[in-house]
Amino acid sequence: xxxxxxxxxxxxxxxxxxxRVDCVIGYKQGTVPMQxxxxxxxxxxxxxxxxxxxxCTQNLANFLINRPGKNAVLAKGCVSRSxxxxxxxxxxxxxxxxxxxxxxPGMVGASKVQERFPGKxxxxxxxxGGELVVQGLDFTEKVPFDEVRRDNCITCTHxxxxxxxxxxxxxxxxxxxxxxxxxxAPWDALNPDERWESFNQTFQDCIRCYACRNACPLCxxxxxxxxxxxxxxxxxxxxxxxxxxxxxxxxxxxxGRCVDCGACESACPMGIRMRLLTSxxxxxxxxxxxxxxxxxxxxxxxxSYYRQDDPEINSD
Amino acid sequence: xxxWEPKIMAFLCNWCSYGAADLAGVxxxxxxxGIKVIRLPCSGGMNPKYILQAFRxxxxxxxVSGCHPGDCHYLSGNMYARRRFVMFRDLVxxxxxxxxxxxxxxxxxxxxxxxxxxxxxxxxxxKTLGPAKRLVKDIQGEII
Numbered sequence: 001x002x003x004x005x006x007x008x009x010x011x012x013x014x015x016x017x018x019x020r021v022d023c024v025i026g027y028k029q030g031t032v033p034m035q036x037x038x039x040x041x042x043x044x045x046x047x048x049x050x051x052x053x054x055x056c057t058q059n060l061a062n063f064l065i066n067r068p069g070k071n072a073v074l075a076k077g078c079v080s081r082s083x084x085x086x087x088x089x090x091x092x093x094x095x096x097x098x099x100x101x102x103x104x105p106g107m108v109g110a111s112k113v114q115e116r117f118p119g120k121x122x123x124x125x126x127x128x129g130g131e132l133v134v135q136g137l138d139f140t141e142k143v144p145f146d147e148v149r150r151d152n153c154i155t156c157t158h159x160x161x162x163x164x165x166x167x168x169x170x171x172x173x174x175x176x177x178x179x180x181x182x183x184x185a186p187w188d189a190l191n192p193d194e195r196w197e198s199f200n201q202t203f204q205d206c207i208r209c210y211a212c213r214n215a216c217p218l219c220x221x222x223x224x225x226x227x228x229x230x231x232x233x234x235x236x237x238x239x240x241x242x243x244x245x246x247x248x249x250x251x252x253x254x255x256g257r258c259v260d261c262g263a264c265e266s267a268c269p270m271g272i273r274m275r276l277l278t279s280x281x282x283x284x285x286x287x288x289x290x291x292x293x294x295x296x297x298x299x300x301x302x303x304s305y306y307r308q309d310d311p312e313i314n315s316d
Numbered sequence: 317x318x319x320w321e322p323k324i325m326a327f328l329c330n331w332c333s334y335g336a337a338d339l340a341g342v343x344x345x346x347x348x349x350g351i352k353v354i355r356l357p358c359s360g361g362m363n364p365k366y367i368l369q370a371f372r373x374x375x376x377x378x379x380v381s382g383c384h385p386g387d388c389h390y391l392s393g394n395m396y397a398r399r400r401f402v403m404f405r406d407l408v409x410x411x412x413x414x415x416x417x418x419x420x421x422x423x424x425x426x427x428x429x430x431x432x433x434x435x436x437x438x439x440x441x442x443k444t445l446g447p448a449k450r451l452v453k454d455i456q457g458e459i460i
Contacts, residue, residue: 185410187410187411187412188410192409192412192413192414192415193412194412195410195411195412196411196412196413196450197412198412199411199412225365231369233365233368233369235453239453241372241451241452241453242453244411244451245368245372245451248364248368248407248408248411249364249365249368251407252364252403252404252407255403255407256403277407277410277411280406280407280410281403281406281407284403284406284407285403288402288403289399302399303396303399303400303403304396305399306392306395306396306398306399307395308385308386308395310395310398310399310402311402312398313398313401313402313405313420
């Protein structure tokens with residue numbers, strides 16, 4: 001990892017000093033454990049602050065939208081897939097972005113680690129070998145890295161960047177080991193009442209902070225439907241129906257576009273698993289329209305396209 | 317207290333299903349008065365938030381109807397609508413909305429009989445489910 005960080009810093013410094021790009025978007029060490037923060041390096045000196053670890057959970061593609069100048073971006077598999085999607089949707093100009101591809105080691109789900117230390121404050125978490133060393137005020141414990149990877153990293157299918165101008169380090173294993181098709185729709189086996197109950201329980205803690213929306217590179221509308229008045233589609237408060245309307249529509253807006261980067265879940269302060277909805281939609285898209293977003297520049301997003309022989313709406 | 321009749325929000329395409337409803341009226345074909353019609357320029361203009369809004373305001377069922385595939389006035393609106401609707405209905409039924417609350421049909425402007433038949437089917441399906449309880453926001457005094 002250390003060698004990789006040096007490589008990232010060197011390449012970023014070269015790109016900046018040669019004037020090839022105005023800014024390199026990457027991560028720098030965060031102020032709280034298990035959360036590296038996005039960092040915008042404008043000078044070769046800035047580039048020394050760039051880092052790379054198993055805590056880089058944010059999707060940097062988000063910052064390319066409407067960003068002036070030429071930018072380089074550090075892109076693991078999911079970030080590069082988001083960039084492909086945004087280029088297709090005309091949100092990013094391919095010529096204005098320089099993609100530094102990288103292989104993702106899989107990212108840590110901070111809430112999964114915190115769950116193991118209920119009520120305790122974690123001061124420092126570092127990766128050593130295959131284990132996370134978790135330090136608090138009066139304890140130091142080791143947690144196997146594989147057990148606290150994010151759900152979407154376990155079921156990841158493209159850990160190497162799919163689109164890049166240069167690749168940093170070696171390409172590695174493509175899949176995270178899990179099978180997304182098997183875990184994408186856990187509520188399918190339930191009856192409608194049980195589904196409703198699970199749905200309620202999953203989302204009842206939502207505080208409507210919109211962190212999931214803001215972290216998502218797909219949510220770039222000038223005016224989000226939750227901010228619209230007259231008609232108001234969705235109330236502002238924490239009333240159950242408002243929360244559910246928000247999450248249903250947010251998920252639906254991502255249908256056929258979501259690359260399962262997990263930024264929404266990582267950003268959520270309440271630990272809500274909103275991927276339950278998006279992964280189900282993506283499963284549906286794969287089954288019905290044989291499409292996975294962000295893999296190539298040619299295919300058309302499924303909901304912007306149709307075929308005469310599409311699956312018919314089954315009549316009741 | 318009168319017997320409960322379901323309230324159904326029907327989103328009908330201007331060029332086909334709305335015409336069919338008109339024809340059904342002219343032909344004196346009977347169907348439930350609980351069906352409230354909103355005319356859309358095309359079923360492709362159907363936004364999922366309209367459906368959620370209808371439930372939110374206390375409708376017991378939603379029925380969207382457009383032109384037969386291939387017959388769209390705007391050539392392809394209903395084909396996009398089909399994909400969108402398939403995805404959306406799967407999503408809301410996945411989270412526990414009872415199957416039978418949300419309906420979709422293809423009805424051309426000449427098919428008044430099919431309109432009546434489908435209207436009856438939709439009302440019957442919603443009737444067996446009873447008043448909507450899910451995705452409803454109890455807004456006092458606010459009526460569509």
